[in-house]
Amino acid sequence: AQTVTQSQPEMSVQEAETVTLSCTYDTSESDYYLFWYKQPPSRQMILVIRQEAYKQQNATENRFSVNFQKAAKSFSLKISDSQLGDAAMYFCAYYSNYQLIWGAGTKLIIKP
Amino acid sequence: SQTIHQWPATLVQPVGSPLSLECTVEGTSNPNLYWYRQAAGRGLQLLFYSVGIGQISSEVPQNLSASRPQDRQFILSSKKLLLSDSGFYLCAWSRRGLTYGYTFGSGTRLTVV
Numbered sequence: 001a002q003t004v005t006q007s008q009p010e011m012s013v014q015e016a017e018t019v020t021l022s023c024t025y026d027t028s029e030s031d032y033y034l035f036w037y038k039q040p041p042s043r044q045m046i047l048v049i050r051q052e053a054y055k056q057q058n059a060t061e062n063r064f065s066v067n068f069q070k071a072a073k074s075f076s077l078k079i080s081d082s083q084l085g086d087a088a089m090y091f092c093a094y095y096s097n098y099q100l101i102w103g104a105g106t107k108l109i110i111k112p
Numbered sequence: 113s114q115t116i117h118q119w120p121a122t123l124v125q126p127v128g129s130p131l132s133l134e135c136t137v138e139g140t141s142n143p144n145l146y147w148y149r150q151a152a153g154r155g156l157q158l159l160f161y162s163v164g165i166g167q168i169s170s171e172v173p174q175n176l177s178a179s180r181p182q183d184r185q186f187i188l189s190s191k192k193l194l195l196s197d198s199g200f201y202l203c204a205w206s207r208r209g210l211t212y213g214y215t216f217g218s219g220t221r222l223t224v225v
Contacts, residue, residue, distance in 0.1 A: 033211050042218070043221075044216060045156075045202060045204070047214070050212065093213075105155055
C-alpha cells in the first residue's frame with residue numbers, strides 16, 4: 001500500500017529566508033501525481049503546487065518549488081523568501097489509481 | 113470559475129442531536145465530491161466520497177452518513193451525534209481522475225457538547 005511520510009512535525013524559519021519541507025512516499029506505481037497543500041490558521045486547505053511523476057522537470061509556483069527525486073521517492077517543498085503569511089500546516093499528498101494518500105503534516109513557523 | 117460553498121462555518125451541538133452539513137459546487141458538472149474530517153493538530157481522514165448522484169462510498173464505519181441528492185450537492189448527516197464526532201469537517205471536489213488535486217471548502221468546526 002502507498003504511504004506518505006512527513007518526518008518534520010514542525011519547522012521554523014526566519015522571515016525572508018529559505019526553508020525546505022520534506023516528504024517521502026512509498027509506491028510501486030510508475031505514474032502518479034504529488035501535491036503540496038497549505039492549511040493556514042483559517043484551516044482552509046489550499047493547493048500550493050502539483051507534480052506529475054512522468055515529468056522530470058521540477059514544478060515551480062512563484063516562491064514555491066519542489067525537488068522531485070523519483071528514484072528516491074522524495075518530494076520536498078522549498079519556500080524562498082519566506083513571508084509571515086506562509087505560516088501554516090503543510091501537507092504532502094500522493095495520488096494514483098483513484099486514491100489520495102496524505103502525510104501527517106508539517107507545521108511551519110515564520111519568525112519575524 | 114468553479115467555487116465550493118460549505119456551511120455552516122461553526123456549529124455547537126448537544127450529544128444525541130442530529131447533524132446536517134451541506135456542501136455545494138458551482139461552475140462545473142459531474143464533480144467527484146468528498147467529505148474529510150480533521151481532528152485538532154492531525155491530518156485528514158477521508159469519510160465519504162461520491163462519483164455521482166446517489167453514489168456514496170464510505171471509507172470509515174462510523175456514526176455518520178452522506179448523501180448526494182443533486183449533481184453538485186453533498187450532505188453529511190448524523191441521526192445522533194457523539195462526543196467523538198467533534199472535529200473540523202472539510203468538503204472537497206475534484207475533476208474526474210483527481211490529477212489536478214482537490215479544491216476544498218472553507219470547513220465546518222463542529223463541537224459536540
